[in-house]
Amino acid sequence: MKKLSTIVLILFFGSITVFAQRTVTGTVKDASDVPMIGANVIVKGTTTGTITDIDGNYSLVVPDGFNTLVISYTGYGDQEIDVTNGGMASVILTEGTLLDDIVVVGYGSQQKTDVSGSISQVDGDDIQNKSIVSIDGILQGEVPGLLVTSNSGQPGAGMSMRIRGNSSINAGNEPLYVIDGIPVTTGDFSEQYYGGMDHNVLSDINPSDIESIEVLKDAASASIYGSRASNGVVLITTKRGFNGDAKINFGYSRGSQEANRTWDMLSGEQYAELTGSDWNGKNADFFGALYRTAPITQYDLGVSGGDLKTKYYLGGSFFDQDGTILNQNFNRISGRMNFDHSANDWLTLNAGINMVKSETNVVQSDNNIYGALSLAILQPQNVDIYKEDGSYNFDGMFFENPIATAVEKTNKINSRRTLGNVGVKAQIIEGLAFNSKVGLDITDFNERIYNPVTTSQGGGVDGAAFLNTTSAIRTIFQNYFDYQRSLTSSIGLGLIAGIDFEKYNVDNTSLAGTGFPSAEFQYLASAAEYTNAAQDITGNRLLSYYGRANFSLYNKYTVTGTFRADGSSKFGANNRYGYFPSISAGWQLDKEAFLSESSLIDDLKLRVSFGLTGNQQGLGNFASRGLSLGGNNYQGSAGVAPNSLPNADLKWEETSEFNVGLDFGILSRVSGTFDYYIKNTNDLLLNRPLPPSSGFTGIDQNVGKMKNSGVELGLNIDILKGEIGWDLGLQFAKNTNEVVELFDGQGFDAGFINRIDEGQPLSYFYGWKSLGVDPATGDLMFEDINGDGDINGDDYQFIGSPHPDFTGSVKSGLSFKGFTLDAFLNFVQGNEVLNYTRVFNEDGLRRGFNNNTRVLDAWKEAGDQTDVFRIGGDNAAMNGAGTSSHWVEDGSFVRLKAVTLGYQLPASVIERAGLSGLRIYVSGENLALWTDYLGLDPEANFQGTSNLTLGTDFLTQGLNKTIKFGVIGSF
């Protein structure tokens, strides 16, 4: 980063004509005598420079009159060497402290020492070694206070991201994503799928193109993004070119995946025995037929380079992943070009374009009676999968043949994405620049479903097809001035001020038809009847004014203030503009006299910040208007009917956040950050319930309050340095969530048994508290709170929280010569998960669904001590009721998320092959899971993108185990 910015800065100061020159050569090495590849060598006071080669060597023509070279390398302290005498000039760089790095912030970048908000940085190198499909997956376990949850093992499926807990009930809890300064479209355009099958728009971004990711966690760092910043902001910076010969990077990996766990279900014989029927001798192995070992492959190719005037990065990749369930697939082709050009001494141009095509084959699952995995779990196995002639058997299947549902049906998502930006930077006077950029984010989303006549879902109607096409276009025009100046040697000043205008338009068309000539005809042109046609056009506008001032004194004290005013077409007429200020201060304690001589402490910085941010995600585009909706037709003629009441006061949710943090470095071995925060969200967007007798069931209003508070700790420890290196990274976060106020104190239900009440964590589990199985009767006993002898709705109580007590991860990196062994463990502790799958597959066989083998231990006679209630009996419905804590389980887990063994081939070997670097590795993901959870995966959530259905597993596919081999090289 620093390298890049140094070069960029130099560009602005123009080139200097020189007349006489001499050549200097040398070597750059680190403290352990290892040559440093790609170190930056620049003649001080000029734009002349080069980078070191694979052996750390450089050769540079130094103009007369210049006698100093500046050597820099990310993560290391700059060094200047005197070359007055020319000839050889070698240097050893020592590692600088991490605090010296540059951090990308909203609209620009800052020295980390100047940052006084809470920002976490994830480096591109950390990204490259992961075989993760999407950005959110990369961040899993990397950032203290960021909880990333994989909702399902379906390839391409969505993840849920929560920075510092859930701050909203209805307005959305996902962070804002900004790629190269441009906010991008996120979310799920799929119309047909349930939770775990949500499509993930973020999976359109190829991780190999990423240089770094910054997560803006507190209000002070995020509030420059105003009304969209309450859930934090993720800034993604893609790779750019540099001044030097073309460098070609390539990567290839191939691996295979397997389901981590499957359910142990009753065999056909056991099912017959327990239901007291005669076994027909059949025993279908659904899981054996449905699950498979699935390949995963990735190819990457990148070229970057340039000269002093023009720099480029070109990257291309192909990713192909089969799912562990038959017919699941996700594949993606992407290409990116980043370009920078210095047009003259005051104008630079920059552009970036990313084109992606991805394709997902989804298999119906989750809360769906036609889901493949759902049926494989719930269909009793005393049936045949195939008939003797090889065709699918439907005899004895209560809804559908699970294998047929996976294989015969088409559920295809095609997504085409173009992200582009073109900008200029004009240097007006020294220190003052004007930046202008136009950004475009185009998503073309196409979802096609076909249920042929050969399946029972398509059977009654001779085949059914559905098509949804969505085109979402975001256009941004961004303009800002920035001013960076050292007023004196001890006072630094940075200012930015700008205006953005953003347009977002969505055009969604869907079409459905039935009656196809045969299974070969899949497309709607062949449908006999069109059962649905709809087009929905919507959008919004955002006009923003923003500014930031940061001021630093003696490199010890920094103060930063930011401000943003957001005007949105979504806000009601009485509240068109929202204002979001913030202030933060940092104190570099280690530079004070009382610490500067300390040999113990290398770095110590205290940060304090306060700011206001907003959230308008879930706010309907026209929710503030009293509208009458078209499409209310009758007898084939158009009709319009009132469908909402106006609320001209409707606006963003507002979060105020206080953060205090400490960055520290001890003994050149330990560095870390600690943060404490309190986040209060006011004016929660709630659908205030109206009595339906008014003609309406609710109206969106800003009422309600929510509070999150917590601590975060990140530690990096260099245990061993030298030939054998060992780094340890530890992360820990604890967040406490509480719903403080609701409209009129009225709680409400969500999901299956989630509930939102004042004084409780968001979406806690609410139901009967099970006291276990009564050894006398075999029935579940429930706590009768009011002691009236009846177990009914009055006995519902708090029976669990989906929010973890704490989360964290441990990262270990061992290195010896060219070998590296990295391991990554993440853990979640103290949350409850509603295992709704068990409500069906452990129901005491009362509804004809197959049960898991735990029912073999069901209560049988008086005196049996067991936690599985009896089969049958008069209380079967009560026992099986989904509203009890019998199904609420401890969701804590420790997961061995990744292990990678890598080997960097020695330079002597690869040079002969004409390469400059080559690394081979073997890695495994999700290798082990330690949990008491009885289901497939405690992380799975069938409505992962829902704000309110938290911690609910319902027939959801778990995460897969992956083993793969890969190679990364460059020349």
Next chain:
Amino acid sequence: MKYIIKYISLSILAIGFFACEGPLELDPAQSIDSEQLITDAATAAVAMNGLYSNAQDLWGGITTITMDVGTDITDHIGTFPNWLDIDNSEQLPDNTGIDDSWINGYALVYNANVVLAVVPTVSDPGLDVNQALGESRALRAWAYYYITNIFGDVPLIQSPISTVDEVNVTKSSQGDVVNFIISELEQALGELGDGGSANRITKGGVNAMLAKVYAHVGNWSMASAAADRAISGGYALATDYMSIFDGSVSSEAIFQLDFNSTDANSISFYYWDTPGGRHEVGPSDMIRNSFDANDVRAASITAAPNSVNADFQVTKYSDFALGTDKPILLRLADVLLIKAEAQAELGNFGPASDYLNMVRARAGLGDATLDAGNFKDMILTERMKELAWEGGHRFIDMQRTGRAANYAIANGEDACKSVWPIPRAEIDANTAMEQNPCY
């Protein structure tokens, strides 16, 4: 420097363009502001279609099925717990099937209130103000008739609310609600023009409604008179009973909702066996066994082809694929039986028997003779067989004849369970609302 200034000036100009309020003004593409809903004859016609669309929501699906589940003619056989509870008279205030009737009922009331309030203020010579008022008034009255039958004492809201401060409305007694319905229907009769399609509100429809509401309050002479006016409205019994349900508007249809594949309903999806349907509900054994051997109406039930438990399904609705079944809310046979009942109540058993026998004859049955001892049961049973699964008639007949209470008792519940609970959403949000007894 010159270029820099030029460039920045251009950009600032561009910013200036965006910096005004204009760019934030954006209008929805599928909606209009409700103030512009009705401004002339054309928009009034569109709003009237919107009102009939509300009628489709109220009478074209869940509500009437739910009502039937709460009677002795429909059994719940599927997996929806809301219908299972109602079938056992164990419905709770958060039952979604019950919610649906309340929500759709009052949505129609609100929309009708808007039309009734706005139409008189529109000055467009092309607009037939009285016709619009009459249709809206009758639809609103008929919605109230269902709401009060299901829920007893209910809020009687006669004008559209404009702010959320007006939402806490207390209950009016069922007597007041029914009196309001009668006076509104009488007023609509004066407003409506002659003729019109059975797919919309006509004078004939309003007369049929009046006959039924007068019967409900035991005003038999008025019921009889209204029935006479309806019967002489140009309707005729269809010769083939099952042809009434073939999707066309039959000669005896008085008020029948239209549906096409665009505004499709799900009625047969719930009745019909898999594949294609869900078979959530089916005919009870009682009604299936009640048909005499010659009764052509027995064809309204058939064996479910793929049912494991040898269940039966209702055949009056069949288009589960496209959802174009056209539910009949009022037809001549209904009015003839009301007329028979009114005559019998007035002691005129001869004419009463004649009207009853018109319906029986079409069903392929011989004549019956009504007398003071048998007429109540005979007419009610005839109404059940003739009108089963149409418009929730069985539910309303059981309510007005006091048999709904017996049904609850037969299910082992208190008699007061025959009136359903005010939905929880209403109780929670309306501070002036009281729950019905029993819940």
